[in-house]
Amino acid sequence: MAETVRRPGLDTQGFIEREGSLGRIPHAFRPVVAAARDRLLDVFGARLHSAYLYGSIPRGTARVGRSDLDLLLALREEPTDADRDDARDVDETLDKEFPQIDGSGTLLVSRAQALSDLETYDLGWFIACLCTPLLGEDLAEYLPRYRPDTLLARETNGDLALLLPRWRERIAAADDTEAALRPLVRFMSRRLVRTAFTLVMPRWNGWTSDLREMAEAFAEYYPARAEQLRTAAALGFEPAGDAAVLRSYVDDLGPWLAEQYARVHGVKTPRP
Incomplete structure (x- = not known):
């Protein structure tokens, strides 16, 4: 019998493993992440349900001066135009202050959207498998496990x-x-x-x-x-x-x- 190929990224039960962690953040990018965490709390306060990193920085593969900072915020209510303006201001400030990053981008969603049936296999999967928790309650606790189907x-x-x-x-x-x-x-x-x-x-x-x-x-x-x-x-x-x-x-x-x-x-x- 031919041996089954064990592909990367899956656990022993065949579910997609969550990638990235705060412990994998390269040393050069840790001040950027710390500043982002503090500013998100200052700017969004009680409006913020949870915040996540994704991309090369939490995967540990970021390159100084070449990689961008990717953030996702889940707000308690639907994001407003004012929320989007605030997120852009945070992104611009971080990009100007830290030469380690080549830009910063923040996605805004609501908690209800992230946990909706419509988004279970898109935004929900993205949060559960590709995002690293930074602040607040992790929405992955309310989402299913995912297979590459x-x-x-x-x-x-x-x-x-x-x-x-x-x-x-x-x-x-x-x-x-x-x-x-x-x-x-x-x-x-x-x-x-x-x-x-x-x-x-x-x-x-x-x-x-x-x-x-x-x-x-x-x-x-x-x-x-x-x-x-x-x-x-x-x-x-x-x-x-x-x-x-x-x-x-x-x-x-x-x-x-x-x-x-x-x-x-x-x-x-x-x-x-």
């Missing part, structure tokens, strides 16, 4: 076809400069690689957040598109402001991937 694949990344028209608008509106295009290349590269990975995730039967590992997992099943994904993974890690890359994403790779996704896993449940 087709339901999770559909609800996390089954909306690429809806995103592509918005991406085209953003590309058209951007200045044709390295500074303006580089963040778009980084963002779209990462999103496409992650979508390509979750397309094959149920067959691969594992989890990783490493872009290069995601591209290699995808390559096992779609070798004809492997080099495109490897290039996108590299650009997600070291982006270059190239308009031709962006056009290839919205005219070729993105539409193909959206069609494959709908065929294999279906389309994400519509949101209001």
Whole structure:
């Protein structure tokens, strides 16, 4: 009998393990995280239910001067425009004060949204598996365990076809400069690689957040598109402001991937 391949990112029962922890934060980024924690408490106070880190900093893979600070806040009520303004102010202050980070971004959600049935296999999974608790009560205590199955694949990344028209608008509106295009290349590269990975995730039967590992997992099943994904993974890690890359994403790779996704896993449940 052939030996079953044990994929990374799963526990002994086949559930996705939570990645990241406060103990993995590289020493250089600990002052950034401490300052973020204090400022979130000062700014949001009783409005804040819980706060989380995600991305390379809690995974321990952040690079000084190259990695950004990623935060998610769950508020007790629905976020307001004033809350979003406050979050942007915190992000801008942290980015200016700490050269260790290349930007800061804060997502705002409500506790009710995070725990809603509609978000169980999208935002809920994201919090339970990809976020590291920083402040408050951990919402993962109210969420299920997750397997790398087709339901999770559909609800996390089954909306690429809806995103592509918005991406085209953003590309058209951007200045044709390295500074303006580089963040778009980084963002779209990462999103496409992650979508390509979750397309094959149920067959691969594992989890990783490493872009290069995601591209290699995808390559096992779609070798004809492997080099495109490897290039996108590299650009997600070291982006270059190239308009031709962006056009290839919205005219070729993105539409193909959206069609494959709908065929294999279906389309994400519509949101209001």
